[in-house]
Amino acid sequence: MTQTLKQLRRAAEARLREAGVDTPDLDTRLLIEHALTLTREDFFLRADTPIPDADAARVMALVERRAAHEPVGRILGHREFWTIDLALNPDTLEPRPDTETVVETVLKAVPDPAAPLRLLDLGTGTGCILLALLAELPQSSGVGVDLSPNAVAAAADNAARNGLAGRARFQAGNWGEGLAERFDVVVSNPPYIPSADIATLAPEVREHDPRRALDGGADGLDAYRAIAAQLPGLLEPGGLAALEVGQGQAGDVAGLLQAAGLEVRGVFRDLGGVERCVLARKAP
Numbered sequence: 001m002t003q004t005l006k007q008l009r010r011a012a013e014a015r016l017r018e019a020g021v022d023t024p025d026l027d028t029r030l031l032i033e034h035a036l037t038l039t040r041e042d043f044f045l046r047a048d049t050p051i052p053d054a055d056a057a058r059v060m061a062l063v064e065r066r067a068a069h070e071p072v073g074r075i076l077g078h079r080e081f082w083t084i085d086l087a088l089n090p091d092t093l094e095p096r097p098d099t100e101t102v103v104e105t106v107l108k109a110v111p112d113p114a115a116p117l118r119l120l121d122l123g124t125g126t127g128c129i130l131l132a133l134l135a136e137l138p139q140s141s142g143v144g145v146d147l148s149p150n151a152v153a154a155a156a157d158n159a160a161r162n163g164l165a166g167r168a169r170f171q172a173g174n175w176g177e178g179l180a181e182r183f184d185v186v187v188s189n190p191p192y193i194p195s196a197d198i199a200t201l202a203p204e205v206r207e208h209d210p211r212r213a214l215d216g217g218a219d220g221l222d223a224y225r226a227i228a229a230q231l232p233g234l235l236e237p238g239g240l241a242a243l244e245v246g247q248g249q250a251g252d253v254a255g256l257l258q259a260a261g262l263e264v265r266g267v268f269r270d271l272g273g274v275e276r277c278v279l280a281r282k283a284p
Contacts, residue, residue, distance in 0.1 A: 127155030
């Protein structure tokens with residue numbers, strides 16, 4: 001018997017709840033809107049609309065993928081971050097709200113948002129941090145670097161889809177190696193999970209994010225050592241560096257930045273209260 005949208009929604013939510021998904025209501029809405037090409041308004045106003053069996057089957061196929069702990073962003077192929085929408089591919093980390101702490105920290109620390117700043121994003125992935133900042137800093141431009149050419153391609157596509165291609169350049173590279181430019185702001189969300197902890201991560205992360213974007217070496221700090229050593233040569237005098245860190249790592253990362261000759265200006269918490277971003281400055 002043909003289901004209504006409301007009945008389909010309830011069946012999908014029940015399946016996700018049974019599978020232990022944290023947000024079955026939200027995930028169901030996003031999957032149904034995607035599968036049936038509905039707006040958010042349609043989703044709520046058309047509750048009693050009959051859904052053809054083929055369409056219902058298409059929805060439930062996506063629901064089964066989510067029940068197997070494939071992230072919604074991977075199923076949809078894109079993810080919202082800050083004020084922008086970002087396409088994903090297998091070589092990009094899925095952007096998460098915690099990383100918006102880096103964006104907030106930079107925007108509060110920049111003396112003049114109207115200044116023509118030069119930004120650098122190391123390990124750019126989808127381009128999320130750089131593009132979010134460029135969306136808020138209209139006179140600024142920037143460079144995103146990633147070891148993966150596929151991530152570089154995704155970031156360039158994301159710049160174009162958000163109208164920022166004219167102010168963003170992306171290239172393959174190993175952190176800041178070989179960059180001759182100097183920047184007013186350097187940002188990064190590097191891999192920071194200790195290698196032995198990868199197996200303990202949620203399946204949404206462990207099985208779907210690229211390991212290279214997660215694995216920070218034995219103590220989780222390998223990338224920070226490399227970046228800290230390069231920052232004095234990458235920053236303009238007075239330039240800022242904002243690095244995302246894992247839980248409990250802020251003190252160690254601050255120490256690495258200080259040892260490299262930078263002044264640590266603060267540690268900033270995410271919405272969950274975790275110390276998530278270390279801000280440092282090169283002496284003027």
